[in-house]
Amino acid sequence: MAGRNTVKLFSFPQVIHLTSIDHGIGNNNMPFGDSDFRIYRGAHNPIEFIVRDNDRKRVSLIGKCLTMTVINFFSGTPVLQKQVEPIDPHKGHIRVTFTPLELSDLEASFYKYSILVENEDGTTNLLFTDRDHNAAGFFELIEGVLPDLVESIRLLGSDFTPVNIAPPTTTPTEFISGAQPGDALLCESNGLHTIAVYTTDFAGKFFAEGSLEENPMSDVNDWFQIKLNEFFTFHEFGNTPDPDCTFTGIEAFNFTGSIRWVRFRYIPDADNKGTLDQVLYRN
Incomplete structure (x- = not known):
């Protein structure tokens, strides 16, 4: 009797936790989390983010403009800027989706990203990616998993x-x-x-x-x-x-x-x- 091979595949969201510092909060209970991720050429790559304050409470993002900037890790050259999509802005839940078309122009490499918040009063602040108040996270763009796209x-x-x-x-x-x-x-x-x-x-x-x-x-x-x-x-x-x-x-x-x-x-x-x-x- 021939054996049957079963392969298990997984589909799960990539969720990154970021911090918006509120200096009026006495507690400094910074959240733990890994701000790094991987994305793949040839597919849509939705990356979700949850923004919390330094006491781990979710931050309302209603009325704010958020923009992600992506920089090549090795050259320091800005390569992409994306508007952040709201999922549940009242609870600090947002998303950035990397599309096949925009990734087709990027080389397979490592990149830094940061997210700038423009507040209702015109002031701006960066979101932090770790407990050491670093404002940049990292991701890797991987190719070779899917066939190359035709030229645009x-x-x-x-x-x-x-x-x-x-x-x-x-x-x-x-x-x-x-x-x-x-x-x-x-x-x-x-x-x-x-x-x-x-x-x-x-x-x-x-x-x-x-x-x-x-x-x-x-x-x-x-x-x-x-x-x-x-x-x-x-x-x-x-x-x-x-x-x-x-x-x-x-x-x-x-x-x-x-x-x-x-x-x-x-x-x-x-x-x-x-x-x-x-x-x-x-x-």
């Missing part, structure tokens, strides 16, 4: 055409890219499309649009809007949680569908002074 299409900010320039102002109200091949045009079967948007101090709305036409024109009737999240067909950069917030870093999106052509559009806020630098697109 890179659209620079200068590749977007300004439209809707209405007098008396000469400032365009929106910018539109050219049509890019979608999954259906390339005869791909999975329908997966991935976008990474790079911005600097930008505030405004970003859209992805699809077309089933063989040769779509720029006319809006040839295009339909694609949902970039559960609720909206656009992503709002900046303005959250404060109207004066801007965003510097990378935001990544995925959507599925049998689409012939894809294009991108963005509408800067009226008081926007930043830039949408580039869009990386892959299907």
